Amino acid sequence: METLCLIPARYASSRYPGKPLVPLEQPGGGTKSLIEMTWETAMAVPGLTRVMVATDDDRIAGAARGFGAEVVMTPAACRNGTERCAAALEVLDARPDIVVNLQGDAPLTPPWFVTDTVAALRADPGAAMATPVLAMEEATLAAFRADRAAGRVGGTTAVIGRGGRALYFSKEVLPYGAAPGAAFHHVGLYAYRPHGLAAYMAAPPCDIEDREGLEQLRFLHEGLGVACATVEARGRTFWELNNPEDVPRIEDALRRNAMIKEKDV
Known part of the structure; x- marks a missing residue:
């Protein structure tokens, strides 16, 4: 099956302008x-047919081409990464079976997160999309709660139902307690069927999507199935770069993950 990986990236982030170039x-x-x-994370994933950076910004496009990435330009009007992936698909001649959205703020994503997510979508023919979730250990859960206590919008939590389908996603720490x-x-990663992307684009943004700032909630609002792949960190630390305060967290995680790799060798 042909699997296209797109990395949506925009410069004008409301929470952290210029984030992709940090x-x-x-x-x-x-x-x-x-x-x-x-991009290096995506290139390390086995089984991807093609990897491209999808952006509307010449600064990001220039930087991406500078380190060897293939780039597709998309409209500035795209409201989120899913819309940017759909826009990229419209201008490309590729007609993949699966489109992977590896969001540009998740450099700590292990390759098996992507392969497990694609496998979850293939295993659930009725799902329009699949996405990975990670059971939080004490330190990560504490970091989530610290962000919320400080009034920062940080990572996202998922609530999962029977059969591994998503019930809800939130910037709050759910379930309570x-x-x-x-x-x-x-985890900021999605795998879509092209018809799922088309159905998403045909629907208007919904209230819960706007309130939470989470694009995947439009799938749930429209009754489109979202399969959750429960992935394992295997000792790695995972965190997205959402705010300037996340930079030292990610740099520390890079050092710790590098030590884990050395031990594996």
Whole structure:
């Protein structure tokens, strides 16, 4: 099956303008931009037919081409990464079986998160989309709660029903009072069937999508099935770059993940 991976990236983020080009210190020295690290993550995933950065910004496009990425330009009017993926698909000659959306703020995504998500979509013929979730350990759950206590909009949680289908996603820590292992961190990654993307684009934005700022809620609002792949961190730390305060968290995670890789070798 042909699987196209798109990395949507925009410069004008309301929470963190210029985020894709933010430099991150590397464990071995030097820096790399957020978008370059995310592209390297995608390139390490087996089974992807093609990897492209989808953007509306010439600065991001120039940086991406500079480190060797293929780029597709999309309209500035795209409201989120899913709309940007749909717009990219319209201008490309490719007609993939599955479209992967690896959002440009998730450089810590392990390759198996992507392969497990694609596998979950293939295993659920009635789902329009699949997305990974990660059971939170104590430290991650504490970080989520610290963000909310400080009034920061940080990571996203998922509530899952029987059969592994999503019930809801929220920027709040749900379910209320959940202990470590019983709350799920939603990973910024999606795999769509093309007809699911088309159905999403045919529907207007809904109230819960706008309130939470979460594009995947339009799928649930329209009754489109969302399969959740419960993935394992295998000792790795996962975190998205949502706010400037996340930069040291991610740089620390890069160092710890590098040590885990060295031990594996």
